[in-house]
Amino acid sequence: MSDRLRSSGSIRRRLTIQLVGSAAVLAALLFLIVQTFTRELAEETHDRILLASATSIMDAVSVRAREVSVDLPYAALSMLSNVSDDRVFYRVVLGAETLTGYDDLPVPRPEPRAIGAMFETLVYKGESVRMATTVRWLSRNGVSTPLTISVAQTRTGQTERLADLTRTALLLGAGFFAVAVLLAVWTAQSSIRPLRELAGMVSRRGPTDLRPVTRPVPAEMAPLVRSLNSFIDRLRLSLSRSEDFIAEAAHRVRTPLATVRTQAENTLHRIERPENRNALREMIRAIDESSRAAGQLLDHAMVSFRADSLERTPFDLTDLVAELVNRLRPVADLKDIELFLEISGPHVMSGDPILVQNAVRNLLDNAIKYAPEESRVIVSLAGDATTHVLCIRDAAGGFHEDEIDGLTERFVRGRNAEGTVGSGLGLTIAREVAEAHGGRLDIANTKDGAGACVCLHFPSA
Amino acid sequence: MRLSALSLCLTLWAAIAGAFEVEEHALFGAADGRVLRILSTTDTHILRPLIDSFLDARPGVAVDYLSVSSAEVMRAIVDEGERFDLVLSSAMDLQIKLANDGYTRPHRSAWTPLVPDWGNWRDHVFAFSQETASVVLSRAAFADQDLPRTRQDLIDLLRSDPDRFQGRVGTYDVAVSGLGYLFATQDARTAESYWRLMEVLGGLQVKLYCCSGEMIEAVAEGRIDMAYNVLGSYARARTDLAESILVIEPEEYTNMMMRTAVIMRDAAEPDLAGAFADHLIAAAWSDPPAPDYPFPGPPATDRPEGASLRPISLGPGLLVFLDRLKRQRFLEEWRNAVQQE
Numbered sequence: 001m002s003d004r005l006r007s008s009g010s011i012r013r014r015l016t017i018q019l020v021g022s023a024a025v026l027a028a029l030l031f032l033i034v035q036t037f038t039r040e041l042a043e044e045t046h047d048r049i050l051l052a053s054a055t056s057i058m059d060a061v062s063v064r065a066r067e068v069s070v071d072l073p074y075a076a077l078s079m080l081s082n083v084s085d086d087r088v089f090y091r092v093v094l095g096a097e098t099l100t101g102y103d104d105l106p107v108p109r110p111e112p113r114a115i116g117a118m119f120e121t122l123v124y125k126g127e128s129v130r131m132a133t134t135v136r137w138l139s140r141n142g143v144s145t146p147l148t149i150s151v152a153q154t155r156t157g158q159t160e161r162l163a164d165l166t167r168t169a170l171l172l173g174a175g176f177f178a179v180a181v182l183l184a185v186w187t188a189q190s191s192i193r194p195l196r197e198l199a200g201m202v203s204r205r206g207p208t209d210l211r212p213v214t215r216p217v218p219a220e221m222a223p224l225v226r227s228l229n230s231f232i233d234r235l236r237l238s239l240s241r242s243e244d245f246i247a248e249a250a251h252r253v254r255t256p257l258a259t260v261r262t263q264a265e266n267t268l269h270r271i272e273r274p275e276n277r278n279a280l281r282e283m284i285r286a287i288d289e290s291s292r293a294a295g296q297l298l299d300h301a302m303v304s305f306r307a308d309s310l311e312r313t314p315f316d317l318t319d320l321v322a323e324l325v326n327r328l329r330p331v332a333d334l335k336d337i338e339l340f341l342e343i344s345g346p347h348v349m350s351g352d353p354i355l356v357q358n359a360v361r362n363l364l365d366n367a368i369k370y371a372p373e374e375s376r377v378i379v380s381l382a383g384d385a386t387t388h389v390l391c392i393r394d395a396a397g398g399f400h401e402d403e404i405d406g407l408t409e410r411f412v413r414g415r416n417a418e419g420t421v422g423s424g425l426g427l428t429i430a431r432e433v434a435e436a437h438g439g440r441l442d443i444a445n446t447k448d449g450a451g452a453c454v455c456l457h458f459p460s461a
Numbered sequence: 462m463r464l465s466a467l468s469l470c471l472t473l474w475a476a477i478a479g480a481f482e483v484e485e486h487a488l489f490g491a492a493d494g495r496v497l498r499i500l501s502t503t504d505t506h507i508l509r510p511l512i513d514s515f516l517d518a519r520p521g522v523a524v525d526y527l528s529v530s531s532a533e534v535m536r537a538i539v540d541e542g543e544r545f546d547l548v549l550s551s552a553m554d555l556q557i558k559l560a561n562d563g564y565t566r567p568h569r570s571a572w573t574p575l576v577p578d579w580g581n582w583r584d585h586v587f588a589f590s591q592e593t594a595s596v597v598l599s600r601a602a603f604a605d606q607d608l609p610r611t612r613q614d615l616i617d618l619l620r621s622d623p624d625r626f627q628g629r630v631g632t633y634d635v636a637v638s639g640l641g642y643l644f645a646t647q648d649a650r651t652a653e654s655y656w657r658l659m660e661v662l663g664g665l666q667v668k669l670y671c672c673s674g675e676m677i678e679a680v681a682e683g684r685i686d687m688a689y690n691v692l693g694s695y696a697r698a699r700t701d702l703a704e705s706i707l708v709i710e711p712e713e714y715t716n717m718m719m720r721t722a723v724i725m726r727d728a729a730e731p732d733l734a735g736a737f738a739d740h741l742i743a744a745a746w747s748d749p750p751a752p753d754y755p756f757p758g759p760p761a762t763d764r765p766e767g768a769s770l771r772p773i774s775l776g777p778g779l780l781v782f783l784d785r786l787k788r789q790r791f792l793e794e795w796r797n798a799v800q801q802e
Contacts, residue, residue: 072787074650078778085583087561088777100786102562125563156583 011195015188023180031173038165043130046158049083050132051117054151057092058134061147068094068138068147076151084157089124089131094138095145107150110135114146127154194218198225206435210236247301250294257291296425299358303429306355307436317347317388317458320357321381328364335373339364342380347388349458351437356458359433362426363392363454370396371451383460387439391455398445398452407443430456481537483527490516490523497524497733500538501549502531502640503720504674507698508549510753515740522733530671531555531639538564538725546734549722549741551592551692552639554646554779556721560585561780565723566731572739575746580719582775587738588719589745590756591772594644595693595715597677598707602629602686610712612654615687619661626665631676632689634669636792640718644690646782646791647716647773654713659798662689667799681705692718694757710769717772720756 056076062069070092080088091101108118110133118133131152137144194217202213212229261284268280325339332339349356367377375395382389399407408431431441439458446453487505489512501508505528512524527545529537531552537543538559548565550556559565560582567584580588596615598608609615619626633641648655668685670676673695676688681702696708722741724734744751773779781787 069790070784070786071790072781072784074778074781077781078774078776081774081776081778085776087563087583088780089561100784127563 012188012192015191016184019184019187020181023177023184027173027177027180030176031169034169034172035166038169039162042158042162042165046083046130046153046155047119047132049080050119050130050151050153051134053077053080053090054117054132054134054149057090057149057151058136058147061092061136061149063138066140068099070099072100080151080153083153084161086157087125087127087129087154089129089152091150093146093148093150095140101150105131105150105152107131107148108133110146110148113137113144121155122152124152127156129154130158194221202228210239243301243304246297250297250301254291254294254298257287257294261287261291293425296362296429299362300425300429300432303355303358303432303436306352307432310352310355310436312350312352314348314350315353315356317349317356317390318343318345318381320353321360321379321390324357324360324364325379328361328368332368332377335368335371337368337371337373338376339368340376340378342378342382344382347381347383349388349437349460351458355433355436359430359456360390362429363456366426366454367392367394367396367452370394372396386460388458388460389455390458391453393446393451393453395451398449399443401445404443408441427454430454434458481529481533481541481543483529483533485526485528487526487528488523489513489526491521492523492525494521494523495730495733497522497547497730497737498545499524499526499547499549499737500534500543500545501526501528502534502551503549504528504695507695507755510755511740511744511751514751514753515737519733519736524737530637532637532642534639535559544727544729545725546728546730547722547724547737549589549720550639551718551720552643553586553719553721553773553775554643554783555639556586556723557582557775557777557779558783559723561777564726566726566728568724568735568738570735570739572742572746575742577746579772579774580746586721586723586775587742588721588775589741590694590720591717592720592756593693593710593715593717593770594648594690595696596709596711597680597688597691597696598709599680599683599686600705600707601683603707608707608709610709612652612658612711612713615689615711616654616658616661619665619687623665626686628666628668629684629686630662630665630689631668631670631679631685631687632662633676634671635795637669637671640673640692641690642782642788643718643773643779644716645795647771648690649791651714651716651771656794656798658689659795663799669799677702677706690716697757698755712769714771715769717770719773719775721775 053076056073056079057070060071060073060076062071077088077090080086089102089105091103091105091107092099093107105124106122108120110118115135115137118135119131120133121128121130123129124131129152131150133148133150135149136147138147139145198213198217198221201215210232212232213225217225264280264284264287268277268284271277271280322341322343325341329339364377364379371377371394377395378391378393380391380393382391408427427441427443434441434456437458439456442455442457444453444455445451485505489509505526508526512526516522516524531550532555534548534550534552535555535558538545538548539562548556548559565585568587569584573581573584573587576587596609609618619630633644635642635645645655668679670679670688673692676685676691677696677699679685680688681699683705691708693708693710696702696706699706722738724731724738728734744754745756782791
């Protein structure tokens with residue numbers, strides 16, 4: 001049934017892929033943000049120290065008798081070596097005249113009255129350098145003249161540091177992604193767990209277990225479980241209705257059948273002609289068969305009902321079996337069948353004695369019915385601390401091996417049953433009783449192949 | 462005064478001749494194969510054992526070794542565009558300037574990690590020695606008195622007896638010697654006492670020299686009694702003069718210079734230059750240093766502890782005193798202190 005169900009994909013897989021996908025996007029985003037941030041931070045730090053250097057040179061500018069002089073502080077350049085071992089260039093320009101430094105360092109021409117710092121990245125002496133420029137306006141001969149001080153440094157160290165930071169950011173992103181993947185798998189697993197639990201719970205149920213699902217489920221699953229419960233309810237109602245109907249029908253049929261049988265027996269005594277007597281005997285046999293079938297249908301309905309609401313009481317299986325054997329002994333005697341009882345000690349079990357009696361009687365009925373005349377039916381009761389095993393062995397020739405598995409289905413009869421009165425419900429009833437008590441029914445042929453061995457297993461407690 | 466006039470003449474002569482001034486020119490090996498051209502401020506005889514061991518392992522290779530004063534290095538490379546493969550110099554600031562201004566190429570090999578971080582600038586400048594700026598005294602002149610232990614002691618001593626020391630003290634001419642300028646600027650950075658000492662020396666008609674070797678010999682021959690800022694390694698290497706000179710490291714601080722190697726960007730034999738740099742590095746930084754390593758060693762693989770030994774760090778800070786205005790100003794101040802009429 002489930003093989004034919006078309007799958008539209010796995011929720012877990014979809015959830016995992018979506019979570020992993022978003023984790024990948026987040027990790028990439030994290031990497032980009034960290035990288036951008038560190039790059040900006042590194043550049044800003046570099047700019048600041050370059051500006052600090054330029055400012056310290058500016059502080060060392062002295063104007064004496066219109067002579068502008070710069071006394072380069074030692075720290076101005078040595079502070080740059082704290083950042084990295086990079087090449088350092090500087091230039092001090094007053095108006096159009098280079099006071100000192102690298103004459104060919106391209107410095108920006110300040111806008112008139114511009115003050116403050118300027119930063120630019122340029123190529124000098126074949127290498128990319130970052131340059132900070134600071135401007136001060138001096139009045140020379142009444143003309144405002146800019147004094148610009150530029151300090152530049154190559155960026156090898158910064159590039160290396162950024163590569164380091166990029167590696168760190170990459171590791172950070174990858175680590176984040178790895179953790180997120182683990183979490184995604186875990187989340188997907190745990191979010192479908194209630195669904196799997198519900199499925200497991202429903203599929204583990206026995207074939208007759210039609211109780212509603214009562215255990216708590218997540219709110220999202222409540223509608224599903226509610227409709228499942230209502231479906232189960234309808235199914236149970238429909239089943240019990242049909243079983244009621246069958247029981248009612250069997251009951252209604254059985255009573256008139258008894259009347260018909262009595263009449264037929266009376267008539268049989270009165271008529272003399274052999275062909276008429278034979279016809280009547282056939283009639284009585286057919287009536288017996290119908291009556292027995294109706295009886296078993298009733299039994300079955302009763303068993304189904306009682307098994308659904310099993311009321312357990314402790315009773316001794318030994319007494320029950322011994323009484324049944326005694327009750328059926330007259331029937332067996334008719335066919336000269338010897339009922340042989342192998343019982344050792346009491347076997348107390350907990351269950352519904354009426355059901356168990358019904359099951360055992362059906363099995364015994366079968367054995368007596370199919371066993372040849374002057375044979376022996378052995379009823380044995382054994383067991384250990386956990387299980388009681390009740391076995392009934394006959395010498396009726398046994399079952400065909402290939403049909404054993406299907407024998408306990410309703411209305412299935414063995415091929416050797418042709419010509420014998422029966423409905424095919426006896427084994428079904430026995431099996432349902434055993435299962436209602438948590439036990440099972442085993443059907444096999446005896447080792448010598450002379451007959452069948454049918455065993456009921458009941459748990460002790 | 463006389464000496465600076467002489468140096469001016471020399472400078473003029475060099476400018477007219479259009480060539481830098483070579484102190485010593487030596488060719489090791491046969492010049493018909495590959496030739497490694499080295500421009501160096503280290504006296505030829507000091508590096509000879511290392512050059513020999515270098516050539517022993519490389520038949521068919523020759524070393525063309527030009528020994529010059531440290532200021533001449535800049536003239537040769539920057540002003541005259543001479544091509545060399547390797548430049549070895551004690552003027553750390555000038556070596557940094559060469560590297561900073563793009564005249565050098567980086568070098569990485571199995572040996573370069575031997576150099577501690579503070580002895581390696583950008584894989585361009587490699588230190589291969591650490592040497593002190595010491596005071597050299599004449600044993601004869603200081604035989605019967607306590608030796609000065611600090612600059613202040615020296616100042617007190619010189620002031621106490623000006624007649625005795627008149628014309629009998631010497632130091633570098635910082636205008637001529639790159640190493641002298643480096644020592645002087647680092648002194649000036651470190652302590653005020655430097656300027657007092659220079660003024661005292663100026664008052665004593667200090668004699669100015671181009672090189673440590675000449676100062677050591679002047680002391681040994683008794684022409685002067687004291688020389689300030691002399692390479693301690695050179696003085697101690699002259700075991701033949703040990704009877705007549707005393708080498709003192711001032712106790713309050715002693716500058717330590719690193720001799721460095723740079724490989725030139727336009728080197729004709731960059732591989733040989735790299736190999737020679739590795740040879741120097743291996744000799745200097747192996748523990749213990751190679752037997753043919755000529756400098757007092759081993760160069761401390763950790764920076765010397767304590768306040769007295771003050772290593773000059775490699776870095777762009779050294780460029781500051783090479784600034785045109787800064788240098789002008791410093792030389793002016795120095796001349797004012799030293800050259801008193």
